[in-house]
Amino acid sequence: MGAQKVEIFLPENEFIRLEEIVARHCRRFWREDVPGENEKLTCLVQQRYTARLLDELEDAFGTVPSLSVVVSRVEAAIPPVIEDADTVIPEPGRLRPRTALERWFSRDRLSTDELYDDVEESLRLRPSYLITVLLSSLIAGLGMRSGQVAVVIGAMVIAPLLGPTMGMAMAATVGDLKLGRRAAATLAVGTLVAIFAGMFVGWTVPIDATVAELRNRTLVQPADIALALACGAAGVLAFSRGTSLSLVGVMIAVALVPPLAACGIFLATGNNALAGGAAYLFMVNLVCVNVAGIATFLLQGLPPRSWRMTAGIFAVWAALLLLLASSLAGVLEFGIAS
Template identity: 35%
Template sequence: MALQQIDVYLPATQDTMGRLGDDVSLVDRHTLSTARGQVLERLLVDSTNTEQVLERLQKQMGHTDDFRIVVSPVGATLPRPETDEEDESDNGTDRISREELYQDMSDSVQMKSVYFALVALSVVVAAGGMLRNNTAVVIGAMVIAPLIGPNIALGLGTTLADRDLILKSLKTNLSGLLSGLVLAFGMGLVLPVDPTLTEISLRTAIGLPDVALAVAAGVAGALAVTRGLSTAIVGVMVAVALVPPLVAVGLLLGSGDWDLAYQAGLLLITNVAGVNLAAVLTFLVMGVRPMSWYKAEQAKKATRWALLLWTLVLAVLATAIWLAA
């Protein structure tokens, strides 16, 4: 059983936060006092119940001006809590809370200098590997590419109807892709580009396996973040779908191979659409929803529009690919 500790800091004028309800399952609960005279309610919960507890706390604390909720993972606790086989069964909702998920994704869309540095490094390494026709070097570039965050965050922002997260994700994603494209274009201007090399020619042809790769990358990325798992390995998969075609577009544009650059561009846009469509669908299946009914209604509309948009994009791209074949 994975446990989390939820600390609720209340003003001294409020003795306790009261009952959370009989339907809320807690492993343990203590009421303490802080050095500042505040009341500290410390809750120990199963991680699968964290979102329910946080929702109940936010509703209960809505009238309180001065409170703070802090969530921390628990490495171990003694004595060990009793477990129930039914509790350990897979009910399809085993994920981190919406608030933890939101915090992780918000951090991943910060446009800091290290983000652009990693984009530039991944483009340079990928371009070097493609020009040398070295698959191992191209794969190495995927390890440092930071593109999983903005793409998965866009799907989360859509699912939660969070306008700020959507805009930040779009801005960060477009900035990373454009900066990488410009750098690859510059390399294509000054370096000899042989479009017959396998690592380049593979990105100028698109088929159903490429679409399947993009969708699988989106699903894997969304599942990784909802389970609180490391996105390092999954990030490689998302980067494989985005960075090589991005670099291929830039190199081919720089070398004047417009038709091949167009083909690589179709692959890139198809992969972006596939990753984001899959991320939205995965968040829906995992039960990620806004807390308030008003936000939930907005989220339904935003999700419908997003699913329609990405589906139409894929349909248009499939038509363009068929016509170009």
């Protein structure tokens, strides 16, 4: 249905202005008496309008100490909250009209605040995060070492590094440097843990570097870049619709942990050239996910704080992708890969 229930708590003297704001974003709302100094207004909002409602509420009442807003999903309503051409609510005059493509992409997108909440959960350096990265890398390393594809896929599904990667893409889109630094730091720590876990596998069990599952993590083809871009965009679409980060199956094809585990295994066995190839594959996947992620977030109407900053960050990621693609083209052209 794509609807959400928004509960707003404010002092009674603010309700005239509140009702004027809410009426610009939804057609169904009601007022309730609650204990305490605040009154409660509840409204059913089509999901595509939640972000703009929350933005205007913050602009209007952000300085009111007792303001409280709660957003929850609606499983069903009678009559239903229908999203079609007849139920479109015009944009408030102060907002830039969205393009048809933005309206189509953002109709099921979570609000910016909800996306922030989901990303924040995955950026905390908690023991559970480190243990998950460690176990994922061990599973991936042992699965690749024995050539068991199903085991490697299991490690991919755990996907502990997807949260920080989504956080980096979102931070670049909205121009939030603090969020970007947290996401980069969390990703860096997870990367080191994954590599060290792979090295542990390389030190403790016999390794055959010719096993296909291991060898494939050291090779990059042009099609892999296209695949990584497509899966990065699909991953952001799934994430922005509220899919759990651990269940974003579309990201399996560009998993970040297996290349890191392979890098650690080859470092432990002294195959530095193969370790470099695995690290290169990780960098390609990481850059592609961020390039596709920023572009997809923008298409969905995620509002940047500064278009200049967002464009600059996107240009840096695009330049890195161009550099990696150019080096890959040189490797293939001169036959260095063989």
